Amino acid sequence: MNTNLVDVKGVTKDFHNGKITVNALRGLDLVIHEGDFLAIVGPSGSGKTTLLNLIGALDVASSGDISIFGHDLMAMSRKQRAELRLTSLGFVFQAYNLIPVLTALENVKFVLELQGVDGGRHERAMSILEDLSLGELANRRPNEMSGGQQQRVAVARAIVARPRLVLADEPTANLDSENSEALLVMMRELRDKHGMTFVFSTHDPLVMAHATRVVTLLDGRVVSDETKNAGDAAGSAN
Amino acid sequence: MRDTLLAKFAFRTLGRNPRRTLMSIIGVGVGCSIVLYMTAFTRGGAEMRIRGISESGFGHARIAPATWDKTRDSDLRLEDWERDLDIANGMAGVKFTAPHSRTTALLAFGTRVAGVEMLGVDPESEKNTSRLIRVLSEGRYLEREDEGAVVIGTAIAERLEVELDDDLFITIAGAGGEMKYAMLRIVGIISTGSRTIDSTICHVTLSEMEQLTGYPGVGEITIVFNDPSYIDALTVRLGELLEGPDPVVSWKVVIPSQGGDMGSDAVFMNLLVGVVIVVAVLGVASAQLTAILERKREFAVLIALGMKGGQIVRLILIEAVAMGVLGGAAGLVIGLPFIYPGATQGYNFADMMGGDFVTEGVLFDPIVYADMGMWLIPLAFGIALFSTLVAGLYPAWYALRTNPTSALSLREA
Structure with a gap:
């Protein structure tokens, strides 16, 4: 029986721009289970990024309930949401968003420093980089790495604190198919090895092919929720 | 050391736009050197006044x-x-x-x-x-x-x-x-x-x-x-x-009028010093704010990663401290060549005063020497640090207000 990691119930999100109101989410319901490798797809404006922002505790819903790891996200203070992001969530961004003045190793260690981890930061960060075959790039800055390498470092940064949930917004958008494939295989391995849950917002068919579950949004609502049979997903070990 | 990377992050950030950083440091340095010069001159003038009063028998x-x-x-x-x-x-x-x-x-x-x-x-x-x-x-x-x-x-x-x-x-x-x-x-x-x-x-x-x-x-x-x-x-x-x-x-x-004169000189000089510091603060704040605006996405990412408000403020203030230290050093480098001749040769006000340099029975030395000493060093760094820290407050507050959702979307960046 899968554990519910995230429970989204009747969530709406409105954006106001002057007199114009945009209803990005219109009573959306979604349950994310532990171990999901979930792709959220849909046309532009369907609400994918908005949903990710809400689940990632980066934004607050206009109405409805969001429960994450059993905590009511709507009742959390700004500080509590920051703490939740720091300790339990990992983010992978479309544009990598590594800190340009820090090396790959420092980018990964930085999350541990923010967490207040005192000892063993270097070893933990280096171990993750080596696991992702980035050991040789540890002392390179982002502008000395390719897009694929930077995205792998971004994944390393996202998972170094062992979050339960990793949210990735169009992680393959700036990568060629070879790098995209490698990145997705790597993420699947991390899920299998560490039991992490991955949620992607994507247009990329390759991500959908690797996903174990595909949720389609249209006009701020879930219009389909397809869970693949074991072994159907690309790159599946089964 | 918990904040090693935070400090490294802050120091390296100064090197991202070397020209802007250099201009900011020079700006702080020039402001600082003006304050040092005026203070050295005021202190020298006060010292001359007290010496003149004392040696005139008072x-x-x-x-x-x-x-x-x-x-x-x-x-x-x-x-x-x-x-x-x-x-x-x-x-x-x-x-x-x-x-x-x-x-x-x-x-x-x-x-x-x-x-x-x-x-x-x-x-x-x-x-x-x-x-x-x-x-x-x-x-x-x-x-x-x-x-x-x-x-x-x-x-x-x-x-x-x-x-x-x-x-x-x-x-x-x-x-x-x-x-x-x-x-x-x-x-x-x-x-x-x-x-x-x-x-x-x-x-x-x-x-x-x-x-x-x-x-x-x-x-x-x-x-x-x-x-x-x-x-x-x-x-x-x-x-x-x-x-x-x-x-x-x-x-x-x-001699109350002499005390009053010295007090009003100090007030006037402090006012000038205040104006110079305000100008320096506004200049640095403007440059800092521009830098923060350019790094808006970066701050959104940092907030998304879970960086707390206090850590963001600390990051920006460490940058301000680094700039203040460099600005203070620049202030000494720029100011000392102007103060040194004033301290060694003095400024002769005899011609300006038109003969006697006397008031109320006090014979003043018409040559005023700037007061140059080790006190200039803490003053330089104090003024520079004060200016850059104050200048960093508004940009820090602005950075805190960054909407982290922009980190997840290029559209909103």
């Missing part, structure tokens, strides 16, 4: 009769001047003392007359406290055992058309109110270079003054401290030690 402080401050009556005398003098001489921090007594006198020679404030002095003490008596143009200065002797300034001598060894006819109001007369021989003529000062000098010995006026004792004791920086504290301390009816007053009370 000292740094004065033990005066109880009601002197209100009446300024030159015939007042101290209750127990010998005790006061012993206590003052025994106090740590006191360099010299000189007892004085004063009275108003009319000098006459033939048909020519001049009104003066006659000063009774202890010649040995006076040599330590007044530089005016060291510039004798003729004759000698008084000695303790002198009787019937007087030293006058050249302007008085010229007015009365007298020379050395001439006898002056003195008229004064005595203790009982009756007029007293005496003949005093001129044993020395002083020429300070200032006609204003030279028209006021008329010195006799303390014993001569007692005999002439009928008032026993002395009217004041002039005090010179070792370190003029502690005049106020030492004045209070001496007052506490004396525990008597005669108070100790600083030169600011003796």
